[in-house]
Amino acid sequence: MHPPHHRTTPRLRTAPRLRTVRRLRTALAGAAAGLLVVGLAALPARAGSGTPATPGARTPLGTRAHTTGRAHFEPGPCPRTADPAPPIEGARCGTLTVPENRARHDGRTITLGVEIVPAATPRPAPDPIVWFAGGPGDDAVSEIQLALGGGLNSDRDVIFMSQRGTYSADPALTCPNIDHFNADALDLVYGAPSTGRLHVRQTRACRDALAGGGADLAAYDTTESAADYADLREALCIEQWNVFGISYGTDLALLYLREHPQGIRSVGIDGVLPPSLASGAVTWTAAREGFDGIFRACAQQSACNDRYPDLKAVFERLVGELEARPVTTTVTVPGHPDPVEVVLDGGVLVNWLTFASHLAAGVPRSIDELAHGNPQRIAEQWAGGKLSPQAVGRLSHGLAYGVFCREWTPFESEEDVIEAGRRAFPSFPDSVLANAPGLAWLHADCRAWDVPAAPSSVRDVTRSDIPSLVLSGGFDAQTAPSSGPYAARTLSRSTEVTVPYVAHVVFADSPCAQSITRSFFDTPTAPDTGCLAGLQPPEFEIAP
Known part of the structure; x- marks a missing residue:
């Protein structure tokens, strides 16, 4: 699909490993404290103090x-x-x-x-x-x-x-093998073709298992x-x-x-x-708008702007540098006693910020620390998202790929994705632009998923x-x-x-x-x- 002429962007919280807001917030670790962010389960539930409808007023639903x-x-x-x-x-x-x-x-x-x-x-x-x-x-x-x-x-x-x-x-068309792969791939270069081939292999295994179980x-x-x-x-x-x-x-x-x-x-x-x-292509404009919102807010706050000047330029420079020379570091994630090796490349940095927008107050500091040779906060948050128990076995990959592969990818090309990314982020390398935020290897995954396109309507x-x-x-x-x-x-x-x-x-x-x-x-x-x-x-x- 060619990008629309009006305005731009959207997408949901998508991708084979897309999370609900609860998962997003619990997944992104509060690096300074070394703890997972409190999830939405901690919000007060008002239903507990409520009562059903007055007897006799109507037949209760259900x-x-x-x-x-x-x-x-x-x-x-x-x-x-x-x-x-x-x-x-x-x-x-x-x-x-x-x-x-x-x-x-x-x-x-x-x-x-x-x-x-x-x-x-x-x-x-x-x-x-x-x-x-x-x-x-x-x-x-x-x-x-x-x-x-x-x-x-x-x-x-x-x-x-x-x-x-x-x-x-x-x-329930969940495929924990894909979730486990996403966790196991923390020490792989995100944007490398070899990582993509391994990811598609897991997608195909998921498809074969679900289809073999009788799912249409x-x-x-x-x-x-x-x-x-x-x-x-x-x-x-x-x-x-x-x-x-x-x-x-x-x-x-x-x-x-x-x-x-x-x-x-x-x-x-x-x-x-x-x-x-x-579509996958429009997620690039979504990233552009969301990132710029955070960068502008920092620039308009004197303390933030004085401490982190030119944050937007620093971030975009880091994407290019990490894509050319990925950084490997070791972090400890709550709930996982063993140290975890994490590779940060340009694609990881883009995806991290996409979801770290939920913790915007800490974003400038995290980017600044990375620019000064300390990748720990970002690596801890990235690994925490993949290793959280809430990231495994709960997403319906069967429904996700049904939507992506019937309603999205048939109406866009891989070149559309890259071109949309280039318009939004002209300085990013093509190897970063090839994988839309949150949707890495989507077209290759959909070729493996092999379902017919939905009607264009x-x-x-x-x-x-x-x-x-x-x-x-x-x-x-x-x-x-x-x-x-x-x-x-x-x-x-x-x-x-x-x-x-x-x-x-x-x-x-x-x-x-x-x-x-x-x-x-x-x-x-x-x-x-x-x-x-x-x-x-x-x-x-x-x-x-």
Whole structure:
């Protein structure tokens, strides 16, 4: 796909090893303290103090079995979660059974885990919120604390359903061999062709295992997932609901809005990835915008600018130097008693900053230390992300590659990726530009995955007059601040908000974004955005 002429960039938190915000924050170690960053599980969950709807006021969602068309909802135990979590008081659970491939009337069925968290008020609004997880390949049920930490269930039930192939679905198309390879490859040169060949070998092994187990890999994509949610609404007998999608979940939400608009009261999207832009190539502009947001904020803060002048130029110089002469260092990662050898090249530095944008206050100091011969902070964070237990066995590579290889790579070339990178970062070597941030070796992986391209209509622009909230973060290096306005231009009743000084998925980190989101679902055509006026940039760490 050739880059779009309008604005630029997006993407979600993607790539075969893409993480939910919880994984991102726990993965990036706080190098100075030598500890993992506190994960989103530490955020307060409001559902625990809530109560179900008043008896007799209505039939609580998820308490009755129901069949609609070829889909069936069955109440039952709550789905498993990727992280240990106490039961949520009043939660109602079950499974939705749907066709694996709706084009095949004689094909097998799959089951998707469903958990309905009650509103914190005894008299909730009648229209619940359904949560669309990121990834592609993240598990919605494992993102419950992220949603509830922001009070999303303050006055509405919130519905979480595992997207097909994800951790709490059956089958779960996870391939821990890829996650283990990513950890084992810390001592390899990231951008070396030999590393790419090893990565593709693991991808092919994953594909062979899943296909050998009976999975129809071409049925794991955004179109089928959108149909699953349309079936869920009918199976739960919901007349009208609201949608909230994060990261890749915004791609899914926009396609769902286009293909299944019935019964949608409002749509919120955060960390926006429009289907018409989704590709490896556009991630380069996302990185450019997110990085520049951090560099500008430092330059505008006198203490940061005085201590770390020309931060942008220093970073770009280091990318070229490390690509020409990678640095090897040894670090200790919490939870791993043995020292870990880490190789830092230009590609690693770019990928590190993409995700370190969530810890922006420490970025200038980390870059400065690297420039002065100390790579420890960056190496510890990079290794911590790969070696974290939360990085292994929870992502659905089957769904991730289904989306990438059916909906992304058929509509772009490898040359498109390099050219997009060159426009965004003219000084970077081609060996760095060949691998888009977070998506190394994607085209080669997709050749190994070997699924047919989706119809080109999957990339159509979504046009709608359903009230929409479009949220972006000023430091978002994964889907880019500009992707929000791009999506909003064809959503005629949208409120478009860029929350400054926040990285990808602002709902996870910004109390202001959480307040705006809750306000939106209360009054979709007039959310309260007044909190934006008081936001301040982070106080960047200043080394002694």
